Amino acid sequence: MFVALVGVLGLLVGGLLRLVSETVRDHDGGGRTWGTCASCGDAHGLASAIPVVGVRRACSSCGHQPHPGRVVLDLTTAGVFALLAYRVGAAWALVPLLLFASALLAVSAVDLERFRIPDRLLFPALGAGIVLLAVFSGPGEWTGHLVPAVVGMLAYGVLLFIPNLIAPAMLGFGDVKLALLLGLFLGWMRPTVAEGLVLIIWSLVAGMLFGVLSGIVVGIGRRVFGPTFLADPDFPVAPGEDPPPIHRTAVPMGPGLALGAFTVMLFSGSILGGSGVF
Ligand SMILES: [Zn+2]
Incomplete structure (x- = not known):
């Protein structure tokens, strides 16, 4: 039960990590702020951070759609969270470990696509x-x-x-x-x-x-x-x-x-x- 709950938490965090890593990734290109379209820059709120289905959400202004392959980040985060919960159990050590895993996943996602380790993610982490x-x-x-x-x-x-x-x-x-x-x-x-x-x-x-x-x-x-x-x-x-x-x-x-x-x-x-x- 605990493992499943942490897995669901991972799914929610994974959607957020996808949003964060997309924004950080494109930052060099034009200084985007959180939750804006990569193509036209219009704000579309946090809806694209909804796990799994958010990845298919097209921009209401220009119709731009992110690559569907990014859903891998949502699913991997859920899996990694569940794995850590299974191994560590309901112990306080799980809290820093979930942060560690989240940081690695977001940084890796940016590095895979941009060939950069983003300071804006790494140093806060x-x-x-x-x-x-x-x-x-x-x-x-x-x-x-x-x-x-x-x-x-x-x-x-x-x-x-x-x-x-x-x-x-x-x-x-x-x-x-x-x-x-x-x-x-x-x-x-x-x-x-x-x-x-x-x-x-x-x-x-x-x-x-x-x-x-x-x-x-x-x-x-x-x-x-x-x-x-x-x-x-x-x-x-x-x-x-x-x-x-x-x-x-x-x-x-x-x-x-x-x-x-x-x-x-x-x-x-x-x-x-x-x-x-x-
Ligand atoms: Zn747009």
């Missing part, structure tokens, strides 16, 4: 994450996890800053900023700094693996659905241009890193044994 972890950790069973959380945040940021310096085209500075959020929550999983660092290494390996896999999937997608499939809007494909070989497909790393961290977080108990949040 990082700030809210620190506050929620501080509030819901203590005084209680997770108080000792706060130092590993802060160390993890800095450690993962520094760890990704090095490859960013060497190959910024492969790993952008947005991914370094995302690593702060990932490291914060990975560190919070465990009572010691050393365990948090082990999880960060696992997360980096898993993230790179998911990054390579997403490159292959998107590379195949561009051959099946055409070169505009999840293409970088800053580098439009010239008509008639041959796509690069699949192993050189350019994809954003953010979603892979986020999925890597989330997976390692869920399995942190199996990886390290002993006691932790999972």
